[in-house]
Amino acid sequence: MLHIPEDELHAYLDQALSRSQCVEIESHLAACPRCQSMRDGIAALRDRTTALLSVLAPPVTLPPGIETIRARARGVVHGRQRAMRAGIWAASLMAALGLGWTANLWLGGEEASGVDQALVQDPDSAAAQLPSVPDSPRTSSSSSPTQTVALREPSPPRMERNTDSPTVTTLLPEPIRQEPDSVPRLVQTVAVDPLPADQDSIDFGASNNSAVLTGGQGLGEMVTESMWRIVTIGDAEQESGAPVASVPGLPVVQVKVQGLQPNQRIVAVEQQLATGEVIRTIEGPAAQMSDLLARDGQRSVLGQSTTANPLDALMTMRFGDRMVALRGPADSVRALMNRLAVPKKQ
Amino acid sequence: LDDELESLYRTTYNAVVRFLYRKVWDADRAQDLAQEVFVRAMAHRPEKPRAWVFAVAANLARDEARAAVRRKRHLTLLTSDPVILPTREQSADEQVEHDEQMAKVQRALNLLTPRDREVLLLWDSGLSYPEIAQHTGLAVGAVGTTLARARRRLVEAHDREEARDQTDHAAHS
Numbered sequence: 001m002l003h004i005p006e007d008e009l010h011a012y013l014d015q016a017l018s019r020s021q022c023v024e025i026e027s028h029l030a031a032c033p034r035c036q037s038m039r040d041g042i043a044a045l046r047d048r049t050t051a052l053l054s055v056l057a058p059p060v061t062l063p064p065g066i067e068t069i070r071a072r073a074r075g076v077v078h079g080r081q082r083a084m085r086a087g088i089w090a091a092s093l094m095a096a097l098g099l100g101w102t103a104n105l106w107l108g109g110e111e112a113s114g115v116d117q118a119l120v121q122d123p124d125s126a127a128a129q130l131p132s133v134p135d136s137p138r139t140s141s142s143s144s145p146t147q148t149v150a151l152r153e154p155s156p157p158r159m160e161r162n163t164d165s166p167t168v169t170t171l172l173p174e175p176i177r178q179e180p181d182s183v184p185r186l187v188q189t190v191a192v193d194p195l196p197a198d199q200d201s202i203d204f205g206a207s208n209n210s211a212v213l214t215g216g217q218g219l220g221e222m223v224t225e226s227m228w229r230i231v232t233i234g235d236a237e238q239e240s241g242a243p244v245a246s247v248p249g250l251p252v253v254q255v256k257v258q259g260l261q262p263n264q265r266i267v268a269v270e271q272q273l274a275t276g277e278v279i280r281t282i283e284g285p286a287a288q289m290s291d292l293l294a295r296d297g298q299r300s301v302l303g304q305s306t307t308a309n310p311l312d313a314l315m316t317m318r319f320g321d322r323m324v325a326l327r328g329p330a331d332s333v334r335a336l337m338n339r340l341a342v343p344k345k346q
Numbered sequence: 347l348d349d350e351l352e353s354l355y356r357t358t359y360n361a362v363v364r365f366l367y368r369k370v371w372d373a374d375r376a377q378d379l380a381q382e383v384f385v386r387a388m389a390h391r392p393e394k395p396r397a398w399v400f401a402v403a404a405n406l407a408r409d410e411a412r413a414a415v416r417r418k419r420h421l422t423l424l425t426s427d428p429v430i431l432p433t434r435e436q437s438a439d440e441q442v443e444h445d446e447q448m449a450k451v452q453r454a455l456n457l458l459t460p461r462d463r464e465v466l467l468l469w470d471s472g473l474s475y476p477e478i479a480q481h482t483g484l485a486v487g488a489v490g491t492t493l494a495r496a497r498r499r500l501v502e503a504h505d506r507e508e509a510r511d512q513t514d515h516a517a518h519s
Contacts, residue, residue, distance in 0.1 A: 007490035010497070016475040016490065042494075049497040052504055053470045055444075055451045056364075058373035063359040064381060066352050072381075073388030080389070249394070249480045251401060274404040274481035275464045329461075332483030 004028060004035045009042050228256040228268070236267050242343040244269055245283035245324050247336050253278060264288050277312075279328035279336060289316075289323035354395050355384050358472070362403050365471040368455070369407035370414075379406045397477045400468060404481070450511065454503035462496035469493055 004012075004025055011017050012025050029035050236244045236255045239262070246252065250271040259265040266284030273279060282289065293316070313330040315337050316323060326337050362383055367376035383403045392398035455463060461482065468478045469489075479486040 007487075007494045010494045011475065011490035014469070014475070014490070014493070045497050045501060048501055049466070050470065052451050052454070052500060053368075053466075055448050056368050056455070058363055058367040058376055060360060061363075061377065063355065066355055069355065069381060069384050070388055072385040076385060076389040247483075249397070250483075251405065272405065273483045274401055274468065275460050275483075276404075276408050277483070279483065328483060331461075331488065332485075335479070335485035335488065336483050338485075 003032065004038070006038065006042065009035070009039050010046070013039070013043055013046055228258050231255055231257050233269070236269075240265060240267060240343075243341065245281050245340060245342045247271055247279065247281065247339050248341050250279070258292075259284070259288065266292065273329070273332070275329075277329050277332075279326065279332075281324065281326050281340065283322065283324040283342060286318055286321050286323040289325065293325065351384075351388055351391070351395055354387075354399065358396065358399060359384065361471045362399060365400065365467055366403055366407050368467055369404075370410050371452075375410065379403065379410065382406060397473070397480055400471060400473060400477070401481050404464070446511070450507040451504060454500055454507055457503040458496055458499055462492060462499060465489060465492045466496040466500065 008017070008021075008025065012022060017025070029039060231239070233244060233246075233252055233255045236257055239257060241262070244255065244267045246269040250273065253270040253272050255270075256268045257265060258268070264285060266282060266288055268280060268282045270278050270280050282292075284292075312327050313333045314325060314327045315333050316325040317337065318324075319342060322342075324340065324342050326333060326340060328336050359380060362380045363373075363376050366379045366383075367373055370376055370379070380403070383399055383406060386402055387395055387399055390398075455466075458466065461484075465478055465482055465484070468481065473481075475486050475489040478484070478489050482489075482492075484492060
């Protein structure tokens with residue numbers, strides 16, 4: 001005669017079983033003294049656990065009124081909206097800078113070669129040929145939002161406060177020196193509006209990929225020619241054109257993307273379990289994934305960060321020409337893999 | 347959703363405070379964090395607010411622990427004696443007895459593995475097996491096994507603490 005496993009009796013007493021399972025267990029209990037005894041023992045154990053844990057209860061207090069919580073929540077929402085506006089503002093600024101820089105590269109490229117030759121012969125007349133530079137580089141920032149000047153030496157810029165406008169920071173290069181064989185470089189000078197009064201700094205956001213390129217922490221520990229970019233999950237989904245592979249319901253700690261070509265892109269998602277352990281899901285084309293795992297010996301791809309557990313296990317699964325790898329606690333990785341939401345890619 | 351969150355707040359607030367208290371061992375801090383949890387719930391409006399609330403509470407408690415370690419404060423977590431406020435006027439003897447019992451249970455709880463402890467505390471906070479599974483990464487079927495082991499180990503550890511306590515008393519008297 002088969003007896004009821006202990007964990008099922010726990011689940012039965014915790015009312016965690018389906019109706020049909022309960023009926024099955026109850027019919028067995030009615031005819032099995034041994035299981036009855038075990039059930040009574042588990043019920044006593046359960047009651048004792050509850051009693052012990054009740055000792056560890058803080059004094060019961062009345063919660064603050066719901067309106068207090070709502071008012072604080074409204075403050076949080078407004079703060080988030082302010083942060084979003086600041087982010088959009090910063091992104092617009094970056095886009096404008098990028099456009100100006102690119103445009104100057106395109107438009108100034110041809111002239112720069114002419115300027116270069118002119119500089120060799122006569123620096124003063126060459127300076128006169130520079131397009132749209134109303135002032136000298138040292139004082140130019142207050143008069144124009146974005147200006148670009150051709151310079152000879154890519155020396156480290158110095159930071160200097162512009163006294164005319166306290167909110168303007170100007171990157172000043174060293175003075176132009178005549179070195180006929182050096183290559184002209186472009187340095188941008190920009191006037192920056194003041195930050196909002198309630199904001200200490202500008203968050204340029206994870207979408208500014210050039211600012212967040214990393215290669216030395218967490219998933220990016222591996223030494224490869226490719227680099228991981230830390231992005232928001234929204235950006236990762238936008239790049240992939242579909243939701244990224246992750247375990248639904250778990251908070252996302254970090255998202256990283258590798259590869260610039262859409263058909264070679266690998267997305268890594270770190271999520272945190274309630275126990276504090278971090279699980280990592282990496283999804284991408286099978287060829288790139290195999291290469292990544294083989295090259296890295298499965299070491300730094302999914303683990304070995306500061307939060308990784310040496311007892312973690314790795315599981316991989318292939319979907320057609322794509323592959324997903326999941327690293328997490330050994331006793332959870334299979335269940336997590338079953339819960340994994342893997343989007344269909346074109 | 348507002349009504350659901352309000353109802354959740356009324357029914358779950360004390361469970362969340364209790365859950366947090368068993369992680370930070372500071373009643374006032376547990377209440378502050380519980381309020382923060384519900385403020386975030388109101389701001390984010392999660393789809394499954396009940397499970398979400400406990401997940402955020404666990405994260406806040408963990409952040410609190412890290413901050414405490416950083417500040418090197420004698421705040422918390424698993425080794426210090428709990429700070430309690432009596433719910434009613436207790437005699438000195440009752441207070442001492444209660445503190446001793448609390449310290450024993452706390453030591454017993456600390457002897458569990460983090461996984462067992464988390465599952466036990468989540469269950470004691472009223473979460474269902476699927477909800478516990480979602481936040482611990484366990485399969486739903488494994489929650490019963492983990493819970494069975496956690497209960498057994500807690501009681502065994504507490505019994506050992508009791509026995510040691512009695513031996514100490516006998517040695518002193």
